[in-house]
Amino acid sequence: MAKVAPGEHELRRVIDEDREVDGLGEQELLDLYRWMVLLRTYDERSLVYHRQGRIGTYAIFWNHEAMQAGSVYALEDGDWIFPSYRESAIGLLRGMPPATVLHWWRGHPAGWWNPADYNLASICVPIATHVPHAAGLAWGKKLKGERACAIAYFGDGATSEGAFHEGANFAAVMGAPLILFCNNNQWAISTPLSKQTHAEALSDKAVGYGMPGVRVDGGDVLAVYEATREAVELARNGGGPTFIEAVTYRAAPHATADDPSAYIDLERVEEERKNECLGRYERYLRKLGVLADDLETEIKAEAADAMRKGIAEAEAEPEPDPELLFDHAYVDPPPGFRDG
Amino acid sequence: MAELLLVEAVNDALHTELARDDSVMVMGEDVGRAGGVFRATAGLQERFGENRCVDTPLAEAGILGTAIGLCMAGWRPVCEMQYDAFSYPCLDQLITHVGRYHWRTGGAMDFPLVVRMPYGGGVRAPELHDDSPETYYVHTPGVKVAIPSTPADAKGLLAAAIRDPDPVVVFEPKLIYRSERGEVPEGDYVVPLGKARIAREGTDVTLVAYGAMVPLCERAADELDDVSVEVLDIRSLKPLDEDALLASAAKTGRVVIVQEAPRVAGFGAELAAILAEKAMLDLRGPVLRVTGYDVPYPYWKIEDSYMPSVERVVTAVRQVLAF
Numbered sequence: 001m002a003k004v005a006p007g008e009h010e011l012r013r014v015i016d017e018d019r020e021v022d023g024l025g026e027q028e029l030l031d032l033y034r035w036m037v038l039l040r041t042y043d044e045r046s047l048v049y050h051r052q053g054r055i056g057t058y059a060i061f062w063n064h065e066a067m068q069a070g071s072v073y074a075l076e077d078g079d080w081i082f083p084s085y086r087e088s089a090i091g092l093l094r095g096m097p098p099a100t101v102l103h104w105w106r107g108h109p110a111g112w113w114n115p116a117d118y119n120l121a122s123i124c125v126p127i128a129t130h131v132p133h134a135a136g137l138a139w140g141k142k143l144k145g146e147r148a149c150a151i152a153y154f155g156d157g158a159t160s161e162g163a164f165h166e167g168a169n170f171a172a173v174m175g176a177p178l179i180l181f182c183n184n185n186q187w188a189i190s191t192p193l194s195k196q197t198h199a200e201a202l203s204d205k206a207v208g209y210g211m212p213g214v215r216v217d218g219g220d221v222l223a224v225y226e227a228t229r230e231a232v233e234l235a236r237n238g239g240g241p242t243f244i245e246a247v248t249y250r251a252a253p254h255a256t257a258d259d260p261s262a263y264i265d266l267e268r269v270e271e272e273r274k275n276e277c278l279g280r281y282e283r284y285l286r287k288l289g290v291l292a293d294d295l296e297t298e299i300k301a302e303a304a305d306a307m308r309k310g311i312a313e314a315e316a317e318p319e320p321d322p323e324l325l326f327d328h329a330y331v332d333p334p335p336g337f338r339d340g
Numbered sequence: 341m342a343e344l345l346l347v348e349a350v351n352d353a354l355h356t357e358l359a360r361d362d363s364v365m366v367m368g369e370d371v372g373r374a375g376g377v378f379r380a381t382a383g384l385q386e387r388f389g390e391n392r393c394v395d396t397p398l399a400e401a402g403i404l405g406t407a408i409g410l411c412m413a414g415w416r417p418v419c420e421m422q423y424d425a426f427s428y429p430c431l432d433q434l435i436t437h438v439g440r441y442h443w444r445t446g447g448a449m450d451f452p453l454v455v456r457m458p459y460g461g462g463v464r465a466p467e468l469h470d471d472s473p474e475t476y477y478v479h480t481p482g483v484k485v486a487i488p489s490t491p492a493d494a495k496g497l498l499a500a501a502i503r504d505p506d507p508v509v510v511f512e513p514k515l516i517y518r519s520e521r522g523e524v525p526e527g528d529y530v531v532p533l534g535k536a537r538i539a540r541e542g543t544d545v546t547l548v549a550y551g552a553m554v555p556l557c558e559r560a561a562d563e564l565d566d567v568s569v570e571v572l573d574i575r576s577l578k579p580l581d582e583d584a585l586l587a588s589a590a591k592t593g594r595v596v597i598v599q600e601a602p603r604v605a606g607f608g609a610e611l612a613a614i615l616a617e618k619a620m621l622d623l624r625g626p627v628l629r630v631t632g633y634d635v636p637y638p639y640w641k642i643e644d645s646y647m648p649s650v651e652r653v654v655t656a657v658r659q660v661l662a663f
Contacts, residue, residue, distance in 0.1 A: 080412075112446030115412065122444045126436050132402050133437070136409020143365075143391050144413060163432070166402030173397055174406075328447035329481055331505035334534065334579030337481075 098310025157188025
């Protein structure tokens with residue numbers, strides 16, 4: 001039986017406190033910057049590609065880059081990532097080609113990948129149902145005596161789902177090395193957090209599972225990194241799962257098919273956009289003297305180039321063979337499965 | 341050969357498969373210390389330890405959801421759902437993930453998990469301990485389904501399910517858990533999925549059934565002493581042994597399908613549709629169904645009026661013979 005302190009309510013911060021994080025030198029700080037730029041570029045280009053009709057409906061993750069890059073940076077390559085659709089491009093941080101993710105959003109079967117190639121589960125479309133998968137993987141690795149832990153990403157709305165609860169509870173009971181990473185952007189399409197929960201803070205939910213609950217500024221990549229690193233260390237040392245609530249504000253539509261002007265506070269969005277996570281990190285790095293104009297230009301050009309190549313590669317892919325309909329529904333298909 | 345009850349044969353299969361393959365594990369509610377509410381998992385935890393026979397939290401979707409992750413970590417989980425109707429929460433995971441994940445990875449990852457559960461009525465139990473939910477499962481692409489009716493098949497089909505590379509759901513007819521006794525081969529024993537079993541040979545009419553309806557059909561056949569009745573035990577709903585179904589229909593020309601699940605869009609409807617499409621010229625009468633009704637499974641004082649009975653089967657056979 002675990003005895004855990006009530007969840008923290010103060011947001012953990014690094015950038016706004018002008019702190020530095022132990023163990024992160026110039027190289028590491030710039031790695032993180034490259035990752036954020038890559039994600040930002042992917043996201044902004046995808047919106048353009050959508051408008052140009054080159055990809056389908058797309059779930060925007062603008063201003064979520066700090067949460068994604070900061071947390072993945074705290075993992076080892078052997079650790080497993082379970083993304084929701086909001087983290088569709090998180091595989092880029094594990095070396096997945098942009099074309100693969102673009103294929104996924106183009107509805108092309110070339111957007112399939114082997115999870116074992118990147119230790120990255122498939123994108124989960126229904127809300128929170130991948131949380132038990134992550135709990136199971138982490139538990140299964142532990143049973144095999146392997147070192148890997150897992151991280152599951154989901155939004156604030158997901159905490160209302162039964163699957164979130166069951167996954168969190170299983171992970172805690174089994175002592176699974178799992179990080180439950182909640183990107184609380186305070187909106188589930190048009191439903192605000194106040195209609196999602198009566199709890200004061202989502203991190204309070206952790207207490208009921210007997211696991212630590214941590215709140216962090218989700219726009220602060222270094223605070224996210226530091227909090228995740230701590231949770232990973234706890235998980236690897238047999239301390240079981242941690243719930244991390246990364247607090248931010250959704251500064252873009254839920255997806256390309258959404259018009260938030262019907263429900264969101266546009267002034268609050270404007271404020272968030274001014275303080276968006278990549279700009280905040282750039283200002284921090286410049287103040288430290290780690291980032292200057294030429295390096296910023298170079299890193300952004302690299303990312304833009306990767307996306308240009310990615311979309312070209314995706315568009316060069318031949319149309320999928322309709323025969324693919326019948327591939328992989330089963331390993332060993334039943335005789336009548338092609339009858340229609 | 342050992343003489344075992346059907347539920348003992350399930351237990352034998354689990355012991356045999358856990359001993360054969362280190363990656364097979366059993367998980368579910370009360371499966372460990374208690375050995376399962378029907379004793380199907382008795383002795384596994386003592387023999388294989390708490391990590392191979394796991395008492396889980398009471399959460400069916402959590403059991404099946406974590407089983408997916410366990411597969412990704414290299415395990416072959418065998419999940420027990422304590423009762424048929426308690427499996428409904430796990431349908432979310434089954435439909436959205438279990439049946440799709442292999443496909444979603446472009447065939448790169450296998451999800452060789454098994455769900456097994458006692459199912460069916462006639463046991464004088466409270467509400468929602470009596471359902472026959474096989475159609476929900478069979479209807480899900482990517483998922484296979486088997487239902488034994490004899491102790492030997494209970495062992496052999498479960499072993500086949502555990503060794504199968506695809507997710508397989510095995511429904512065990514709890515009504516006959518302790519009434520069907522039979523010879524069961526010792527040690528390794530597999531009954532391949534996709535092969536029906538002729539439970540009784542006959543030439544005038546075919547009774548098609550699975551699970552607890554098979555012995556019921558055999559009793560009906562005994563009753564019909566002036567008719568040569570063939571009883572076909574489907575036993576593997578997907579993959580389905582269509583050849584065996586069509587061969588028997590061709591031989592007798594008359595078919596009655598018996599299922600205890602509600603009639604509407606039940607598995608019997610699928611069998612009838614196959615016969616309509618592929619056996620029309622062999623049939624000498626309409627394909628009839630004897631089934632449960634489109635009502636909630638009743639309170640047990642009146643459950644015998646819900647369950648297909650020998651009388652209802654006999655009546656249907658007389659009807660099709662008179663056509």
